[in-house]
Structures are given as structure tokens and as C-alpha cells.
Amino acid sequence: MSDRERYAEAERLLAMSENQLLELLVPEDEDVAFSEEGKAAKGRQIFNDVSNKVKNTVCTTYHQRKISINNSVDLTVLIAGSLSGAVFLGPLPILPVAALLVKMGLDLYCGEKADG
Amino acid sequence: MASTSHSPTWDAEGSFNFRTLICELLQSGLTTTEPYLKGDESQFALLYTAFAARRMVDAFRSVSLPQGLSSESLAKLHHERVHYWQFISSPILQFRFVCFLASVATEIAALDGRAEEICGSGLVGYKPVVDVNAYRGMATRLRTIEDADSRWHDVTPEEVTGAYYFDVDRSVGIVTFLISTKLGEHYPAAGAVFRHVQSEYFVPFTVKPLIESAALLSQMLFQKKPLPLVDDPRNQQQLLYRGCWEFWKRIHGSRYKPLTQLALSFIAAVDLALAGDFLIEPERPELVTQLRCVSVRFAAIARASVYVNPVCTRYTSPRIAAATFQEEICRILGWPSPSETAKSTTVYLTRQIYLSFMHKLDWTPEAEAIGDRLLSDAYLDLAENIELLRPIWRGFPNNELTPGSSTIGFRMLATMLCACYDRIRYPGLFATPNHSSNELCIRYPLPVILFNGRYHSDSVNEAYDPDGKFFETMLDQPSIIPGPFVGLDAINLLALSRLASGEHTCGFISRFTDSPMCYYTNHGLGCPYTTLSLAEQQLRNAYQLDDWCHWTFLSIQTEIGSHDVLDRWLKVYEKSKNENNATANDIMWQAISAFNSHQ
Numbered sequence: 001m002s003d004r005e006r007y008a009e010a011e012r013l014l015a016m017s018e019n020q021l022l023e024l025l026v027p028e029d030e031d032v033a034f035s036e037e038g039k040a041a042k043g044r045q046i047f048n049d050v051s052n053k054v055k056n057t058v059c060t061t062y063h064q065r066k067i068s069i070n071n072s073v074d075l076t077v078l079i080a081g082s083l084s085g086a087v088f089l090g091p092l093p094i095l096p097v098a099a100l101l102v103k104m105g106l107d108l109y110c111g112e113k114a115d116g
Numbered sequence: 117m118a119s120t121s122h123s124p125t126w127d128a129e130g131s132f133n134f135r136t137l138i139c140e141l142l143q144s145g146l147t148t149t150e151p152y153l154k155g156d157e158s159q160f161a162l163l164y165t166a167f168a169a170r171r172m173v174d175a176f177r178s179v180s181l182p183q184g185l186s187s188e189s190l191a192k193l194h195h196e197r198v199h200y201w202q203f204i205s206s207p208i209l210q211f212r213f214v215c216f217l218a219s220v221a222t223e224i225a226a227l228d229g230r231a232e233e234i235c236g237s238g239l240v241g242y243k244p245v246v247d248v249n250a251y252r253g254m255a256t257r258l259r260t261i262e263d264a265d266s267r268w269h270d271v272t273p274e275e276v277t278g279a280y281y282f283d284v285d286r287s288v289g290i291v292t293f294l295i296s297t298k299l300g301e302h303y304p305a306a307g308a309v310f311r312h313v314q315s316e317y318f319v320p321f322t323v324k325p326l327i328e329s330a331a332l333l334s335q336m337l338f339q340k341k342p343l344p345l346v347d348d349p350r351n352q353q354q355l356l357y358r359g360c361w362e363f364w365k366r367i368h369g370s371r372y373k374p375l376t377q378l379a380l381s382f383i384a385a386v387d388l389a390l391a392g393d394f395l396i397e398p399e400r401p402e403l404v405t406q407l408r409c410v411s412v413r414f415a416a417i418a419r420a421s422v423y424v425n426p427v428c429t430r431y432t433s434p435r436i437a438a439a440t441f442q443e444e445i446c447r448i449l450g451w452p453s454p455s456e457t458a459k460s461t462t463v464y465l466t467r468q469i470y471l472s473f474m475h476k477l478d479w480t481p482e483a484e485a486i487g488d489r490l491l492s493d494a495y496l497d498l499a500e501n502i503e504l505l506r507p508i509w510r511g512f513p514n515n516e517l518t519p520g521s522s523t524i525g526f527r528m529l530a531t532m533l534c535a536c537y538d539r540i541r542y543p544g545l546f547a548t549p550n551h552s553s554n555e556l557c558i559r560y561p562l563p564v565i566l567f568n569g570r571y572h573s574d575s576v577n578e579a580y581d582p583d584g585k586f587f588e589t590m591l592d593q594p595s596i597i598p599g600p601f602v603g604l605d606a607i608n609l610l611a612l613s614r615l616a617s618g619e620h621t622c623g624f625i626s627r628f629t630d631s632p633m634c635y636y637t638n639h640g641l642g643c644p645y646t647t648l649s650l651a652e653q654q655l656r657n658a659y660q661l662d663d664w665c666h667w668t669f670l671s672i673q674t675e676i677g678s679h680d681v682l683d684r685w686l687k688v689y690e691k692s693k694n695e696n697n698a699t700a701n702d703i704m705w706q707a708i709s710a711f712n713s714h715q
Contacts (some may be wrong), residue, residue, distance in 0.1 A: 023353075031134040033199050033327060035192040035335075041129035041142035049631050091627070093161050 006095070010076040013099040021103070022047060024096040047100055050092065051109070057082050058101060059110035076102045123637035125184035128567070130192045132199035134209060134218050136610040136621075137528060137602070138621070139196045139225075139574075141181075141189075141567040149473075162639060164707035166659040170692040172685055174669035176635040178564060178571035178603065187339070195335040197574075198549045200562050202327050204535040205546040206390035207461045208410060213532070214468060217525045219616040220609075227620070229676035235526040236468040242262040270571045279309065280419070288366040290415045291318065306406050308363035308413035317349040319359030321389070329360040330386040333379050335549045343375055360414075361388075367418060371426050380548065387547040388445065389414040391454040391539075395464055395496060395605075408452065412679040414554075420448045439544030445462035458539035459499040465533045466505050466594070467495055469512065469526065476520045486624040502540070504680075509594040516619040522673070524612070527605045530595035531560065537594055559590060564603035569633040571607070573600050606633075620676070621645070622667035636665045644668070662688075 001009070013021060022043030034042065061082035062075075069078055080098035102110055128141040161177050168175030185193070200374030214236050221237030224230065231237060237641045238317050275296065281289035288310045294305050306322035319325055336343050346354050346362040362380045367376075372378035393407045405412050424444040439454075446453045452460075467490045474487060486508050489498060498504055512530065513521035520526070537544055538559070545552050562574035590596060611634075613623035622645060624634040632643035644663035656662060663681070671677030672685060 012511070030324065032131055033134065033196075033331070034131045035129045035195050036332060036353065038129035038131045038142060038192075039353075042131060042140075045142055046626075049626070 006077055006080070007073055009095055010073045010080070010099065013096055014072050014076060014102065016099075018100065018103060019043075021096050021100050024093055025050075027091065046092070047097065050097060051101065054083055054097075055109070058106070062106050062110055072102050075106065079106075125186075126182070126189070127186050128189045128192065130189075130196040132196045132203070133610075134199075134203050135213070135616070136613050137200070137203075137563045137606040138610055139193075139200065139565045141193070141560045141565055143568060156500075158639060160707065162641075162655075162659050165639070165664075166661055167633075167706045167710070169661055169664040170688055172669070172672065172689050174607075174664075174666055176571065176607070178573050178600065180575045181565060181567065181572045191335045191339045194338045194553070195331045197557065197562055198331040198334045199327060201535075201549055201556055201560060202330070202387075202390060203547055204532050204560060205387075206540060207394060207457055207536075208390055208392045208408070208531050210461060210465065210536075210643050211394045213528070214334045214465075216616055217529075220612050223615040224674050224676055227676040229674040231674075232472065233524055233674045234474040235523040235527045236465075236608060237525075238468065238471055262513065277304075282367045285311075288363060289498070290418060292415065294411075304409055304412050306411045308359065310363060310366055312346070312349045315349075317346075317355065317359075319355050319363060321360065321414040323390070323410050325356050325360050326386045326389060326410065328357045330383045332357045332635050333361055333383060334549050337379060338553075339377065343379055364418070368426070369420065371422075371449070377427055377429065380429070380434055380438060381421070381441060383420060383549065384427065384441050384544075384547040385414065385445075387438075388417055388442045388454060391442075391457055393452055393457040393460060393618050395460045406449065416449055416674075417445055420445045423448060429678070434546035434548045435542070437544075438547040442547060453543075455540050455543050458536040459502055460496055461488070462502050462533060462536040462540070462594075463496055463498045463505065465529055465536060466490065466508055469529050469533070470508055472523055472526065473520050476523075477511055477513070477518075480507055483511050502537075505594070505710060512595050514596065524608045524670075524673075525605055527597045527602045528563075528609075530597050531602055533595060534590075534593040534597075535560065561599035563599060563606040571603070571635060573603065607666060608670060611670050622665075624666065634666060641665070660688075 013024075019037070019040040022040045025046045026039050026045040058079055061079060065078060067074075069075060076095065076098045079101055080094045083094045083098060126143055128143045131140045131142070132138075133140070164177060165175060184419070193379060197500075203213075216400075217234050218237045219460035221231040224234065275293045276291060277294050278292045279289055280292075281287075288308070291307055291309050293305045293307075295302070295305050305320065305322070307318055307322075309316055309318050311317075332344060344358045344361070345365065346358045348354055349359075361379075361382055364385065368378055368381065389410050392410065392413055396407065397404070406416055407413075421441075424441060425439045427437050432440075443453045445451075470487055470490050479487060486504055489495060490508070513519070513523075513526065535546070545555070549556060557574075565572040565574055610623045614621055614627070619627070622632070622634075622643075625632045625643065625646065630646065632646055634643070637643055640652060640655050641659075641661060642648040642656070644656075644665060647668060649658070662684070664685075666678065668681060668685070672682050675682070
């Protein structure tokens with residue numbers, strides 16, 4: 001995927017709802033039937049598991065980023081880049097995971113305290 | 117059904133796995149998983165598991181679902197029960213399951229293991245050599261059913277072969293396809309096309325959209341909620357869960373009042389589409405497709421359904437009304453009825469199970485004579501009188517001490533065999549999951565419910581069968597397998613499931629996050645096939661569990677594990693064999709005794 005495609009894909013994913021992103025984490029499996037909101041629930045289970053595992057990597061990248069990288073699309077691509085080397089993620093789609101983390105709020109995720 | 121006497125405190129979504137039979141409930145809003153049991157309960161469970169491990173038995177406790185499941189979520193649990201009933205009663209899905217068992221068995225054989233530990237695979241004898249031609253034949257037959265389903269997202273306009281509209285305005289119709297595969301084969305398929313505002317939308321009549329529409333409809337009827345329609349066809353989820361029903365309502369809406377009767381006809385139509393016959397070789401080639409390809413079946417059913425009387429329950433029970441509707445459609449199309457197809461499938465499943473046990477068990481002379489007929493090329497002739505199979509059924513393992521009772525997949529195949537038998541005796545039973553839910557819950561509870569990584573039984577209370585009349589009719593079934601015992605198959609099959617795709621690792625370990633989640637991890641014992649923490653290792657040491665778990669047990673049973681594992685655990689077994697705990701009850705009493713002595 002070229003840089004341009006990556007940025008376009010990140011923008012597309014960020015426009016989705018949280019549930020739609022969670023559903024993307026669940027692999028297509030003809031043998032599993034979900035209730036109507038079940039796929040999003042399964043996606044959340046996967047996301048919760050993954051987000052615990054990648055916290056150190058993501059937060060280190062986030063804290064060490066250039067000051068100019070602050071908009072959601074840039075952050076998503078940056079975080080996805082840091083995850084791309086994580087072998088244990090296997091076939092999990094990385095960009096949707098990154099988009100979810102950005103939507104959740106990286107300050108909140110990394111335990112930053114609000115100013116004031 | 118879980119009691120609603122407690123205030124609802126938790127919600128959950130559901131899923132059902134058609135390979136492993138696992139129903140998973142996913143609690144809404146949950147961010148972490150609490151340790152399973154605490155204190156004395158945990159200690160007892162660990163003692164039980166430890167005593168079982170010394171007898172090389174993989175024993176684990178399952179409990180009822182926690183109280184307080186909201187009514188909305190109970191309806192979702194009903195949705196998953198409907199999927200299970202679809203699975204066990206559909207010849208098409210039964211055959212897929214047999215092929216899945218054969219895949220697992222073939223992989224075990226390739227690893228030089230005991231493939232005969234997998235029931236129904238057709239492989240017999242100690243470390244059998246795979247009959248490649250037979251396996252290829254099975255795989256070819258499976259592809260005729262499946263390929264249209266799996267290729268749906270790649271369909272191109274060039275593959276369209278025709279369209280049929282039900283009205284002059286062309287607001288709803290059927291589109292047919294001839295789908296090509298990379299191997300140059302072609303498979304027919306069909307789907308609905310309907311207009312919404314100014315655009316046309318398409319829904320395939322493949323297995324997934326049909327079973328989901330039927331299950332969602334059943335769920336809404338269960339909740340007495342308005343029946344769902346597609347209000348945003350750009351939403352793929354809506355098309356999946358409501359599209360086929362939207363189609364059905366558009367072609368029939370004016371003929372049915374009230375809408376619940378229309379819903380009954382749709383659910384019966386889906387049941388009929390799934391009740392295809394994968395065994396007979398009809399004289400007319402076009403019938404092969406109609407008998408085996410689910411999407412083509414449903415399209416044919418839809419076209420024929422406008423020529424039969426609407427389903428009406430004014431003068432008869434819903435079950436008979438649904439069965440009559442199905443039979444009239446079959447008569448128009450020249451198909452065998454679901455009851456007739458079930459007779460052939462009854463013989464087929466009996467044969468597959470018999471192949472697994474023919475050398476393991478002692479058979480009466482009567483059973484052996486029937487067994488010879490089952491092994492002949494003309495075995496399907498037995499469908500003319502399935503009661504001839506009863507001597508074979510009587511010889512199947514009927515309790516945990518009978519040799520062969522632990523053969524993996526046997527309990528599930530026996531349950532499917534009972535479902536076929538019930539299709540014959542009670543036409544319309546599986547076509548009416550709402551009206552027959554009491555009886556279906558008693559006969560066919562979900563094998564196991566996985567909730568927060570913990571195993572729960574689908575317990576049904578006595579209100580379902582206060583007079584015991586359902587239970588009495590179950591005594592006549594080919595094989596009586598209590599629901600929790602089918603759960604043992606579910607756990608085993610989940611652990612072995614990755615073997616079917618050539619991965620030599622436990623199915624409880626997520627292939628996406630490498631995280632294991634099973635009975636053992638939930639009791640703080642960790643997974644010996646990933647990394648054990650110090651606390652997990654210490655707990656295993658305290659209960660002398662070493663590397664015991666589902667996968668270790670199965671790798672020993674199928675002999676795909678290392679010799680070291682087998683030798684080590686055989687030594688443990690030999691050392692403890694004087695402890696007189698041959699049965700699960702003995703193990704349980706030993707655990708109780710040990711637990712009490714620690715108090």
C-alpha cells in the first residue's frame with residue numbers, strides 16, 4: 001500500500017462509527033453466525049485484548065511523535081506504522097485497530113492527565 | 117431458559133459456530149475478564165480437574181448462566197438456539213460437518229496419529245491410511261454445495277444468466293448466476309433483487325443471509341416485537357439480516373394477514389431450502405442443483421410459493437401448517453419432502469457412525485447383518501424402512517463406560533441422527549422454532565455456552581416439560597445423548613478446529629491475538645503452550661497438573677503429541693490407577709473427599 005493509499009484508507013476508516021470499525025476486526029468466517037450486534041461485540045472483545053498488548057508500543061510512539069503530527073489521520077497512520085512489526089497481531093487488520101485507538105483518544109488510552 | 121425472576125443486570129450478544137457447536141455470549145460493556153471462581157469454589161474445581169488428569173481424563177465443570185440476563189439478551193440467546201436447531205436438522209449443514217470431521221481426521225492421519233478417534237470420518241482401523249479417492253469424492257460433493265456460497269463477493273455482471281421479476285414494476289425479482297472458479301468449474305447461484313427508492317439492491321440466497329434472516333425473525337417473534345425490514349439497503353448488515361425476509365414480504369405481502377403468518381411461511385421456506393438432499397443422484401441433471409445448492413433451492417421455492425395456498429393456522433397447528441406448505445412446494449417442484457430426505461440422511465449418518473465403531477464394539481448377529489447392508493453400495497435402500505437400523509442404534513455407546521463413547525464427534529453425529537429421526541416423526545418441528553421452542557429446548561439444548569471464557573450449560577427448567585411428555589418421546593430416538601455430553605464434543609472440536617486448516621495448535625488460542633482462553637486459563641492455570649507466568653506455574657505445581665489441558669488430553673488421545681508427553685502422563689496414570697476412580701462420579705467423589713478434608 002502506498003503512502004497516499006494508506007492516508008486515504010485511514011481517512012475512510014476514521015469516518016466510520018466505532019461499531020463499524022469493531023466489526024472489521026472480526027475475520028470473515030462462514031462457519032460463525034452472529035446476532036445482529038454480535039459482530040461488533042466480538043470485535044470489542046478482540047480490541048480489548050489487543051489494546052492491552054500494544055499499549056507500550058503505541059504510547060511510546062505517541063509520546064515520541066513530532067509535534068506537527070496532531071491530526072487524526074496522521075496519528076492513525078503513525079500508530080499503524082508502529083504496530084506493523086508486531087508479530088503477535090497476525091492477520092488482524094492494523095489500520096482499523098489504529099483508527100479505534102485514535103477515536104478512543106490516545107491521551108486517555110495512554111493515561112495522560114488533562115491540564116487545568 | 118434462564119430464569120427472569122432476577123432483575124436484569126447484564127446484556128450480551130451471541131454467536132454460534134457451525135463447526136465447533138460453541139455458542140458464545142459476548143457481554144456488552146465488558147472491558148476485562150474477572151477470574152472465574154474464587155475461594156472454595158475454585159479450589160474444588162481445581163481438585164476435580166487434578167484428580168481427573170491423573171486418570172488421563174479431561175474433566176471440567178460447567179455451570180448455569182448467571183441470573184439476571186436481560187430479556188433482550190434472552191431473545192438473542194434464542195437466536196443462537198435457532199442456529200443450533202438449523203445446524204443439527206439441515207442435511208446440507210450436517211454433510212458440511214461430516215466433511216469438517218474428515219478434514220480433522222485426515223490431518224491427524226497425516227501426523228501419524230489415531231484418525232479413528234474422530235467419529236464419522238469414514239476412516240477405520242488403527243492408524244488408517246486415508247482413502248484418497250473416497251476423500252476426494254467427499255470433497256467434490258461438498259464443493260457442489262459450497263462454492264457458490266464462498267464466491268459471492270467476487271460475482272461479476274458477466275456471470276449473470278437471467279432475471280425474473282414478480283411484478284410489472286420490477287420492484288422485486290430473482291437474479292440467477294453461473295459463478296466461475298479459478299479451477300474452471302461453474303456453479304449456479306441465485307439471489308434477490310429489489311428496488312428501494314430509485315436504486316436496485318441485491319441479496320444472495322446463500323446460507324448465511326437465509327439463516328440469519330430466519331433467526332432474526334424468530335428472535336423478533338420471541339420478543340413480540342415488530343418484524344424487521346430493510347430501511348437502509350446500503351447497510352450491509354441490514355441486507356444480511358433482513359434482506360431475504362424483505363424479498364419474501366415483497367412477493368407475498370398482499371396474500372398474508374397477519375404478518376406473523378407470513379413470517380411462519382418464510383421460516384418454513386428457509387428450513388426447506390436447508391433440507392436439500394446431497395445423496396440421491398436424480399435422473400434430471402438440473403435437479404442435482406436444485407437438491408444441493410441452497411441459493412438455487414430458495415429461488416425455486418420462492419417462485420413455487422406463489423402457487424400454493426398461504427400458510428394458515430386457523431384450522432390446524434402451526435407445525436402441520438408449515439409442513440403442509442413445504443410438502444405442497446415439493447410436490448410442485450418434484451422434490452422429495454424434508455421427511456423423505458431425512459430418511460436417506462438417517463441411513464447416511466448411521467453408516468458414518470457405524471464405520472467408526474464396527475471394529476470397536478461387539479454387535480449382535482442382527483446388527484451385523486444390517487451392518488453388512490450399510491457397507492454395501494445399495495445402503496440407501498435402507499431408507500425405505502429406517503426401523504431396520506434399530507439393532508445398529510442399540511449397539512452405539514450409550515454411557516461413558518462403553519468403549520468408543522469418547523470418540524470425538526460421536527455425540528454430535530448422534531444428535532443429528534436424532535434430529536433426522538424427529539424430522540420424519542414430527543414434520544414441521546424444525547420449521548417452527550417459535551411454536552416448538554419448548555420441545556426443541558428440551559430435546560436439543562445448546563451443547564455449551566461460552567461466556568467470558570467460561571463454560572455454561574444451556575439449562576432448561578422443569579417448566580418446559582412439567583409432565584415429562586417430551587422426555588417420554590425421546591426414549592424412542594436412535595440414541596439418547598444428554599445435552600451436557602454433547603458439550604464435551606463441542607470443547608474437543610474447538611480445541612481441534614485449527615487442525616482442519618493444517619494448523620497444529622489448540623483452537624482455544626486465538627489466531628489473531630495469540631491469547632488462550634479456556635477452562636484452564638480461567639482457573640489461573642495458564643496455557644502450557646504459550647508462556648506461563650510464575651503464579652500459573654506455581655498453581656500447576658500445587659495441583660500436580662504439569663502441562664495438562666484440553667490440547668494435551670486430545671494430543672494424547674489422537675497420538676499427535678510427542679512421545680514424551682504420552683510417556684509422562686502414562687506414568688502418572690499407572691501410579692494412580694489404584695485410586696479406584698474410573699468414572700466421572702468416582703473422580704467427583706474423590707475431589708469432594710479431598711476438598712472436605714482440607715476444610
